[in-house]
Amino acid sequence: MTTARGLEGVVATTSSVSSIIDDTLTYAGYNIDDLAENASFEEVIYLLWHRKLPTQTELDELKQQLSDNYDLPQEVFNHFKMYPIDKVHPMAALRTAVSLIGLYDEEADVMNEEANYRKAVRLQAKIPALVTAFARIRKGQEPIAPRKDLGLAANFLYMLSGKEPEAVEVEAFDKALVLHADHELNASTFTARVCVATLSDVYSGVTAAISALKGPLHGGANEQVMKMLSEIGSVDNVEPYILSKLNNKEKIMGFGHRVYRQGDPRAKHLKEMSRRLTELTGEPQWYDMSTQIEEIVTSQKKLPPNVDFYSASVYHSLGIEHDLFTPIFAVSRVSGWLAHILEQYSNNRLIRPRAEYTGPGMQEYVPIGERK
Ligand SMILES: CC(=O)SCCNC(=O)CCNC(=O)[C@H](O)C(C)(C)COP(=O)(O)OP(=O)(O)OC[C@H]1O[C@@H](n2cnc3c(N)ncnc32)[C@H](O)[C@@H]1OP(=O)(O)O
Numbered sequence: 001m002t003t004a005r006g007l008e009g010v011v012a013t014t015s016s017v018s019s020i021i022d023d024t025l026t027y028a029g030y031n032i033d034d035l036a037e038n039a040s041f042e043e044v045i046y047l048l049w050h051r052k053l054p055t056q057t058e059l060d061e062l063k064q065q066l067s068d069n070y071d072l073p074q075e076v077f078n079h080f081k082m083y084p085i086d087k088v089h090p091m092a093a094l095r096t097a098v099s100l101i102g103l104y105d106e107e108a109d110v111m112n113e114e115a116n117y118r119k120a121v122r123l124q125a126k127i128p129a130l131v132t133a134f135a136r137i138r139k140g141q142e143p144i145a146p147r148k149d150l151g152l153a154a155n156f157l158y159m160l161s162g163k164e165p166e167a168v169e170v171e172a173f174d175k176a177l178v179l180h181a182d183h184e185l186n187a188s189t190f191t192a193r194v195c196v197a198t199l200s201d202v203y204s205g206v207t208a209a210i211s212a213l214k215g216p217l218h219g220g221a222n223e224q225v226m227k228m229l230s231e232i233g234s235v236d237n238v239e240p241y242i243l244s245k246l247n248n249k250e251k252i253m254g255f256g257h258r259v260y261r262q263g264d265p266r267a268k269h270l271k272e273m274s275r276r277l278t279e280l281t282g283e284p285q286w287y288d289m290s291t292q293i294e295e296i297v298t299s300q301k302k303l304p305p306n307v308d309f310y311s312a313s314v315y316h317s318l319g320i321e322h323d324l325f326t327p328i329f330a331v332s333r334v335s336g337w338l339a340h341i342l343e344q345y346s347n348n349r350l351i352r353p354r355a356e357y358t359g360p361g362m363q364e365y366v367p368i369g370e371r372k
């Protein structure tokens, strides 16, 4: 047996959802650069779930299905109010809440293609409301009911603040959702596929995926980037801060990637959004610090920024609390998880690799009274 640490380079499944070939990312054959410039998040959801771009009628139908499912069961709000609210990270709350809403879905364990698709629509529609409801309840505010006339991005920002967002904010947030939607067999997507390959249900698969996304080596990195930027505080402090981290062999969050070598194609879009938004908010220091960090890390370590690096200053500029950055990643990535879950069910085989044993050799059982 040969082992590949961290399964690096192992091809574990076939998939038609997205591809990363020679550092180019496509969703069902469409280059991410094209989608970032032209597609709405709802179009991307349709693309990931059907491998084709929707016609206007198909898009309208999907939007209607999503807005019909925006509401949450009242039990979720009661549940949130029972949490030790000031100690709970929103990703932990989201993980628990997705599992919870599964309890109120009568089709949760119905295992056929149509029922699984309906659950995908429900989860995609409700996750934004779970994130925003928790964000408000923990501050002693009432959750804001979704506006059925708003798209997913606008509705998220509206439910978070209670104000109808500006067009420029909706456009930026929607683009961020497009950029984060899917990424081949990343850790959280693989987790979802391993889970549902046992023929467990869609809610279990998404709960497992959220658990994997939460870690700072994966989706949790965007919050850590903002923590780093806040600690640095000004452009003058960037160089000593980053060099000291690198000298101590600490990782710089938002840099490096298991698959990309030359660079993450999503980063340039987020970088430009960060430049524009920080200028608009009159806080260019977040962008200036970020570009300086990028310069140092790329020259010292040859590591380019990944999707999490510039998304931090983008979300900050949209006035979003820092510990909501990773839940927002889930608001987008759930579209990809669901595409992969549906694909896994359609051509299932249990996922069960092997481990190379490195423990003690054959031992003889010693009765407890004779053990030293
Ligand atoms: C959405 C996403 O999940 S994107 C990734 C988000 N995660 C982060 O931004 C966290 C920071 N980055 C990392 O930890 C890594 O680059 C990962 C986890 C993304 C990829 O990890 P791997 O492919 O396993 O690379 P690995 O961690 O083995 O790193 C290889 C070498 O590069 C170094 N390295 C990798 N990333 C970084 C970093 N961000 N800062 C400093 N050094 C780094 C490692 O220390 C290691 O050096 P060594 O060979 O001298 O020991």
Ligand SMILES: O=C([O-])CC(=O)C(=O)O
Pocket (backbone or CB within 6 Å): 182, 183, 185, 186, 187, 218, 258, 259, 306, 307
């Ligand atoms: O693919 C990965 O390893 C990490 C990930 O999810 C992403 O970059 O979007």
